[in-house]
Each structure stands twice: as C-alpha cells, then as structure tokens.
Amino acid sequence: MEDARGLKELQLDALREVANIGAGHAATALSQMTNQTIMISVPEVNVRPLEEVTDLVGSPDGVIAAVLMQMMGDLTGRTLVLFPEASAFRLCDILLGRPHGTTTEFGVMEQSGLKEVGNILVSAYMNALSDFMGMMLVPSVPGLVIDLAGAILTTTYLNFGHERDFVFCVETSFHVGGASERLQGHFLLLPDMPSLRAIFDAIRLP
Amino acid sequence: MSEIMVRVADLGVGGAEDVLVTVGLGSCVAIILHDATARVGGMAHVLLPSPALSRSADNPAKFPQLAVPRLVELMTARGASEKRLVARIAGGASMFANLAPAGAIQMGERNVVATRQALQASSVPLLAEAVGGDFGRTVRFFVADGRVEVSSVAHGIQPL
Numbered sequence: 260m261e262d263a264r265g266l267k268e269l270q271l272d273a274l275r276e277v278a279n280i281g282a283g284h285a286a287t288a289l290s291q292m293t294n295q296t297i298m299i300s301v302p303e304v305n306v307r308p309l310e311e312v313t314d315l316v317g318s319p320d321g322v323i324a325a326v327l328m329q330m331m332g333d334l335t336g337r338t339l340v341l342f343p344e345a346s347a348f349r350l351c352d353i354l355l356g357r358p359h360g361t362t363t364e365f366g367v368m369e370q371s372g373l374k375e376v377g378n379i380l381v382s383a384y385m386n387a388l389s390d391f392m393g394m395m396l397v398p399s400v401p402g403l404v405i406d407l408a409g410a411i412l413t414t415t416y417l418n419f420g421h422e423r424d425f426v427f428c429v430e431t432s433f434h435v436g437g438a439s440e441r442l443q444g445h446f447l448l449l450p451d452m453p454s455l456r457a458i459f460d461a462i463r464l465p
Numbered sequence: 466m467s468e469i470m471v472r473v474a475d476l477g478v479g480g481a482e483d484v485l486v487t488v489g490l491g492s493c494v495a496i497i498l499h500d501a502t503a504r505v506g507g508m509a510h511v512l513l514p515s516p517a518l519s520r521s522a523d524n525p526a527k528f529p530q531l532a533v534p535r536l537v538e539l540m541t542a543r544g545a546s547e548k549r550l551v552a553r554i555a556g557g558a559s560m561f562a563n564l565a566p567a568g569a570i571q572m573g574e575r576n577v578v579a580t581r582q583a584l585q586a587s588s589v590p591l592l593a594e595a596v597g598g599d600f601g602r603t604v605r606f607f608v609a610d611g612r613v614e615v616s617s618v619a620h621g622i623q624p625l
Contacts (some may be wrong), residue, residue: 310474310512310527313489320488320603322618327561402561406618409489410601413473414560417492417512417572423519 262452263306263427270455271304273464274429277388278302282431282446284387285340285380289433292376293353296436306427312412315428316341316445319409323347324365326377327415329399330385334457336450337419338381338398339428346442347373347405353442365405374403384446392461421451471495476509476526478539485606490556492573494580494596495604496529497553498536498589499611500545506608507536514572514579529576529583537587552589553625554580555604555615557596573597595625 266274279302286297305315313319324347330336342350351362351369354376362369378401389396404411416426427449434443450458459465471477471487479485485508487495498507509532516522516531525531541547557577565571577596584591593613595602600619606612613625 310472310524313473327564329564399564402564404560404599406491406560406601407489407603409473410491410493410558411560412491413489413493413512414491414558414573414601418559418561418565423513424521 262422262425264425266304266306270459270464273459273462274304275302277391277458277462278429278431278446278448280391281384281387281448282433285384285446286433288379288383289376292379293350293435293442295353295442297433298436300432302429302431304427304429306425309413309416309423309426312416312426313409315412316430317343317408319407321408322405323408323411324373324403324405325411326374326381327402327404327419328378328381329419330396330450331399332397333394334388334396334450334454336448336454337415338384339415339447339449340377340380340444341408341447342373342444344405346444349442350376370403370405374401377401377403380446384448392458394457394461415449420449471508471510473510474512474524474527476507476532476536476539478505478507478536478543479608480505480543481609483608485608486604488603490602490604491558491560492556492571492576494529494554494556494576496532496536496580496584497555497604497606497613498540498550499553499608500540500549501551501611502549503543503545504609505540505543505545506606506611507540508604508606509533509536511576511580514575529580530586533583533587533589537589550589552584552591553593553613554591555595555602555613555625558598558600558602560599560601562599593625595623
C-alpha cells in the first residue's frame with residue numbers, strides 16, 4: 260500500500276470501528292466531566308491531498324482550540340481533539356463552574372483547562388484502542404494551540420506526519436445532546452501509514 | 466476591488482484592482498512579489514521546502530524553488546519587469562513546538578530558509594518578512610499600492 264488511497268473497503272470499515280471505540284470512550288469521559296449527554300457521529304475516513312486538509316473540519320479561517328498528542332508504543336501517529344472557538348468558550352464555562360456565556364477569552368486558566376480536557380479525552384481514546392487491540396500505546400504530553408483551523412491542520416500533518424502527498428485521518432464528530440447547548444467538536448485519529456498494518460494485524464484483518 | 470483567494474499550494478497573480486489573500490498560514494510560507502510601477506502582484510502559498518519531500522513535483526506552487534520562477538513568469542507575462550520585482554514573505558510558524566523532538570528543525574523554519582534561497586536564486590530582493598513564532602497568519606496583499614497586511618488571532622492586523 261503506497262498511500263491511504265489504496266485502502267480497501269474492509270480496511271476502511273475496520274478503521275471506522277477502531278475510531279468508534281476510541282471516540283465512544285472519550286465521549287463517556289467528556290460526558291462525566293460536563294454532566295451532559297454527548298452524541299457521537301459515525302466515524303469517517305478522510306483521504307485527501309495534503310493541500311486540501313485545511314477544510315477537513317469547518318472553514319480554514321475559523322478559530323479552533325486544538326489539543327494534539329503524539330501516539331507512541333506499538334502504534335505511532337497522532338490524535339487531535341478540536342473545539343470550535345464558541346464551543347471551547349462554553350466548555351470553559353462548564354469546567355470552571357461559570358454562568359453560560361461568561362468566558363470570552365482564553366487566559367491562563369482557560370488554556371490550562373482546555374489542555375487538561377484534551378489530555379483526558381485523548382488518553383481515554385488511546386486507552387480504548389489499546390484495550391481493544393491488545394497493544395501498548397503511550398501518549399505524549401499534550402500540546403494546545405488556539406488558532407486558525409487551516410494553520411493547525413496543515414502544521415499537524417507537515418511537522419509531525421511523514422506523508423506529504425495523500426494524507427488521511429479518521430474523524431468522529433461529537434456534540435452535546437441537549438438542543439440548548441452549542442458545544443461540539445471532533446476527534447481525529449492520524450495513524451502513520453506503517454502503523455496501519457499493525458492495526459489490521461491486531462484485529463486479525465488480512 | 467476584487468479578492469483573489471490563494472489556497473494552500475496555490476499561486477495567483479493580479480493587477481491594480483486586485484487583493485491577493487491567503488488564509489491560515491501555519492508552517493507554510495506566503496511569498497508576495499510586487500512590481501510597483503506596472504502594478505502587478507503575485508502570491509504563492511508554499512507548503513514544503515523541497516520537491517524531494519514529495520512523491521510528485523507537478524504542482525510548482527507547493528515548493529518555493531519552483532513557485533518563485535513560476536510567479537516571475539506569470540507576472541512578466543502581465544507586464545511586470547523582472548528587474549523591478551521585490552518580495553515580502555510571511556508564515557513559517559512552529560505550532561505545537563512543545564511536541565517536536567528536541568533539536569529537530571521545524572518545517573516552518575525550513576520553509577523560510579528555502580524561500581529566502583529561492584528568492585536569491587531568482588535575484589528578487591527581500592524587503593520584509595513576518596516569519597516564525599508559534600501562531601498562524603492570514604495575509605492580504607493590495608496590488609495597487611503594494612500594501613501587505615498580516616493578521617493573526619494572537620496579534621491582530623499588522624502592516625508588513
């Protein structure tokens with residue numbers, strides 16, 4: 260398999276299932292932290308040229324809060340959890356026990372809170388993968404960036420990935436169940452190409 | 466006045482009526498060329514420091530060493546003079562720097578170095594740069610007077 264365009268339907272299904280398990284556990288963690296119902300979407304495998312990753316989630320000039328962690332151990336790659344700016348503000352309100360609409364900027368407290376949430380969510384995601392596949396996965400420390408979506412996504416692939424042509428991610432969206440809440444985000448799993456084989460082997464896929 | 470959007474690994478050329486815009490530069494670099502007399506401008510949003518890092522080099526806008534000559538060619542075709550061209554660059558940030566392996570040279574920095582070399586190779590003087598840092602940038606280039614605005618979430622709008 261030269262790049263992610265060569266993935267077969269059964270392999271894409273397997274990746275969606277793996278992402279679903281990871282996102283399911285992360286959503287449970289978020290649900291407990293916020294005391295809200297969290298709904299997750301069916302995961303999507305996105306394969307596209309590197310130059311088109313900027314509109315992977317929403318508009319490239321939208322501001323997002325992104326927590327990135329490197330995945331090490333039996334698999335290598337990255338996981339990202341992304342919140343659009345408005346959702347990140349709302350999340351800070353909930354975490355810091357403030358009335359709705361109080362947070363309007365990302366100070367030290369807010370950034371620290373978001374980073375910690377990202378850390379917990381990504382760790383829950385990786386733990387689930389680790390249990391499911393019987394692998395040892397070690398997360399790095401988290402990195403938080405609040406910036407334009409386009410800049411964050413290209414940098415994630417360019418600086419930390421090894422593929423420079425066709426890249427891929429497995430994306431799961433989530434949102435808070437209640438209609439009154441506008442809290443949503445995305446989990447992105449970005450395994451390195453050589454690690455795909457390890458994933459397929461672990462779940463006994465030929 | 467009309468806006469020309471320059472996407473990632475894309476380039477565009479415009480005249481006095483145009484504003485060239487590129488959004489969300491992270492480790493990528495925007496190369497902005499201008500001929501003030503002919504009022505012709507060009508912008509490229511390059512992604513990688515060298516075609517060797519990619520399997521295919523069929524998109525010149527992806528790499529500085531191919532993008533600069535291509536911009537010069539397109540601009541001279543619109544009446545610019547190679548001798549009058551001047552350059553500005555922006556981008557090349559290092560985001561998530563705490564996750565990079567210690568001592569590793571960041572892609573943003575490599576893109577900036579490769580861009581400076583490409584400009585030198587084409588003998589285009591580099592007037593100003595807004596590079597590095599740990600934040601993304603958006604660039605607006607007004608071809609009529611050569612004005613360049615660099616905006617970021619962290620620092621607002623600043624002239625370059």
